[in-house]
Amino acid sequence: MNPEINKSAFEESGIPEDLPFISIIIPFEPKMNNPAGFDSVIMEAAAKSEKELMQNYPESEAAPVIQKMYDVLNNLDPKKHKSQSIGIFISPLMDKVYYFNYQTPPEETKYKTVN
DSSP, X not given: OOOOOOHHHHXXXXXXXXXXXXXXXEOOOGGGGSHHHHHHHHHHHHHHHHHHHXXXXXXXXXXXXXXXXXXXXXXXXXXXXXXXXXXXEEOXXXXXXXXXXXXXXXXXXXXXXXX
């Protein structure tokens, strides 16, 4: 039995489609094992996200999401990530932090030609 999905309930939910949001993916870097290195990587990503959000949305819409981003980032535990990459997703309606295994390959092994 396949139940019907009431698609109009989702379309008429009153949630605007153009809400500001922030998605930050931070691949693990060895310097993130050091508290100062962790903070610098996180704050660099935050500054870039804030700048992009302010360029694309009015301050009245972007400011609450930016404040929420800094609240989430200030509560990150550098010890919790344990050499994992971090995904951070923030909107006016929710925020979520994911830790996952992914590392960018070193430059010398990305593209190697064989002679």
